[in-house]
Amino acid sequence: MGDIIAFDLGASSGRALLGRLVDGKIEITELHRFSNDPVQVGERLHWDILRLYHEIKQGLLIAKNQGIDVQSIGIDSWAVDFGFIGKNGELVGNPYHYRDRHTEDAMEQLFAQIPASVIFGKTGIQFLQFNTIFQLFALKQANSPWLQEGNRFLMIPDLLRYFLTGDMHNEFSNATTTQLFNPIKGDWDEDLLKLLDFPKSWFGDVLQPGSKAGMLQASVCEELGMKSIPVYAVAEHDTGSAVAAVPATDCSFAYLSCGTWSLMGTEVQKPAINDLAQKLNFTNEGGVEGTYRLLKNIMGLWILQECRREWERAGKSYAFPELVQMAGVAKPFGAFIDPDDSMFLAPGDMPARITQYCLQTGQQAPESVGEIVRCILESLAMKYRFVFEMTERLSTQKFNGLHMVGGGIQNTLLCQWSANAIGKPVWAGPSEGSAIGNLAVQWIAQGVFKDIWEARQVIRDSFPLATYEPEEQELWAEAYGQFTKLTGIAE
Numbered sequence: 001m002g003d004i005i006a007f008d009l010g011a012s013s014g015r016a017l018l019g020r021l022v023d024g025k026i027e028i029t030e031l032h033r034f035s036n037d038p039v040q041v042g043e044r045l046h047w048d049i050l051r052l053y054h055e056i057k058q059g060l061l062i063a064k065n066q067g068i069d070v071q072s073i074g075i076d077s078w079a080v081d082f083g084f085i086g087k088n089g090e091l092v093g094n095p096y097h098y099r100d101r102h103t104e105d106a107m108e109q110l111f112a113q114i115p116a117s118v119i120f121g122k123t124g125i126q127f128l129q130f131n132t133i134f135q136l137f138a139l140k141q142a143n144s145p146w147l148q149e150g151n152r153f154l155m156i157p158d159l160l161r162y163f164l165t166g167d168m169h170n171e172f173s174n175a176t177t178t179q180l181f182n183p184i185k186g187d188w189d190e191d192l193l194k195l196l197d198f199p200k201s202w203f204g205d206v207l208q209p210g211s212k213a214g215m216l217q218a219s220v221c222e223e224l225g226m227k228s229i230p231v232y233a234v235a236e237h238d239t240g241s242a243v244a245a246v247p248a249t250d251c252s253f254a255y256l257s258c259g260t261w262s263l264m265g266t267e268v269q270k271p272a273i274n275d276l277a278q279k280l281n282f283t284n285e286g287g288v289e290g291t292y293r294l295l296k297n298i299m300g301l302w303i304l305q306e307c308r309r310e311w312e313r314a315g316k317s318y319a320f321p322e323l324v325q326m327a328g329v330a331k332p333f334g335a336f337i338d339p340d341d342s343m344f345l346a347p348g349d350m351p352a353r354i355t356q357y358c359l360q361t362g363q364q365a366p367e368s369v370g371e372i373v374r375c376i377l378e379s380l381a382m383k384y385r386f387v388f389e390m391t392e393r394l395s396t397q398k399f400n401g402l403h404m405v406g407g408g409i410q411n412t413l414l415c416q417w418s419a420n421a422i423g424k425p426v427w428a429g430p431s432e433g434s435a436i437g438n439l440a441v442q443w444i445a446q447g448v449f450k451d452i453w454e455a456r457q458v459i460r461d462s463f464p465l466a467t468y469e470p471e472e473q474e475l476w477a478e479a480y481g482q483f484t485k486l487t488g489i490a491e
């Protein structure tokens with residue numbers, strides 16, 4: 001009953017997942033998976049936005065051709081990126097990808113005009129050089145024609161929804177990641193917009209996850225030969241959807257959404273906008289049912305993805321399980337990196353950057369593929385401990401374990417090492433967290449689930465949860481000391 005589709009556009013792939021409820025449990029079927037590679041043109045890194053729109057329509061066609069009676073759809077993707085719609089209703093320019101280098105100096109330049117504390121005080125959002133506020137600021141500095149021609153600002157899922165429905169809305173979870181939205185006022189922050197000279201008219205009404213955001217428009221239905229169905233605003237920020245799918249039973253829980261990025265934190269009822277949160281550079285991103293994600297970004301498996309890409313360019317292709325296996329037999333604690341060093345943000349030759357990092361910090365650089373992967377995974381696990389403890393401090397809570405969701409949980413070594421590093425159990429599952437959270441919010445909108453807690457219980461009953469108990473704790477505690485010393489990380 002209630003067949004619905006989640007379109008989840010992740011950095012490692014885009015996917016269309018069919019969700020169905022059978023005997024009170026969720027069953028998912030992957031209808032379509034497609035690449036979501038950014039496209040470099042000259043100096044600029046772009047989204048392949050029209051291709052993605054095409055793939056979404058392909059997903060709908062596949063469902064139709066399988067005779068599936070789809071009741072609704074929702075779209076989620078990563079935060080911060082956007083496009084502009086011009087006066088004629090068409091997309092202005094081709095959206096940039098947040099890993100484009102055009103925001104490299106934007107933070108410093110903007111802080112010279114508006115102090116960081118003012119921005120944090122109004123938005124509660126952590127400072128990351130690629131936040132929308134810095135992207136828009138960089139466009140303004142560059143006199144981008146988008147800002148003259150653009151009439152409406154839409155985040156990527158807003159934009160794709162607009163293509164499908166013809167209706168323009170900004171969705172809440174993604175809106176908060178712009179660092180232009182004031183969660184206390186519950187609206188775009190007009191003072192900030194004025195200070196930045198961004199017209200208020202760019203920004204529209206903000207829809208909560210779980211609201212109906214339009215119907216497939218006639219031209220789309222005609223093209224695909226299907227009836228019109230509702231498109232829901234879900235938690236369109238993929239991390240918001242992933243956290244909605246955390247199968248927690250206790251309302252106080254710690255999570256790690258583990259994919260291209262590692263997002264670690266806890267769910268809170270009110271944003272924590274205070275000096276400590278700013279000092280620790282934690283964020284308060286909007287979630288479902290009025291919740292906020294008090295969390296911190298950790299660079300995540302991106303570094304491994306980019307190493308794999310580099311090795312592939314050199315003619316050596318490795319599957320992820322093969323890389324994990326090689327790491328498992330490499331020497332432990334050979335070298336550490338701080339995964340969040342800005343040198344690892346942009347696409348490029350990651351093995352060379354790891355070598356550079358190790359040499360700069362007086363370490364012997366890992367050489368074999370297994371050693372490099374081990375260095376990345378152990379460093380991530382150590383960084384998880386660091387952020388886990390910060391989350392406890394900031395939220396004044398003690399967590400008895402860590403929920404991990406996302407594709408990264410297929411890396412069993414990383415799950416085990418995360419448990420070893422934090423000294424608490426890790427509960428891993430489900431791996432398609434964002435897509436399942438997307439489905440859950442659609443079912444809440446349809447009244448199939450009462451609320452997010454009922455949805456979480458059903459998710460818990462529907463998908464296996466793997467438990468990893470901490471092991472070798474003394475060794476890991478000692479190595480953590482080396483990690484903090486070598487990387488120099490401190491609050």
Ligand code: ADP
Binds near residue numbers: 259260304321
């Ligand atoms: P995103 O949603 O950001 O695209 P995912 O949640 O799909 O990312 O997670 C992708 C990551 O999961 C990959 O970078 C890879 O490290 C890891 N991964 C995927 N499949 C496997 C596997 N079979 N074994 C180990 N790790 C895997």
Ligand code: LRH
Binds near residue numbers: 011098260261297
């Ligand atoms: C994860 C994510 C994260 C953002 C980043 C841009 O996919 O949405 O929450 O900070 O991408």
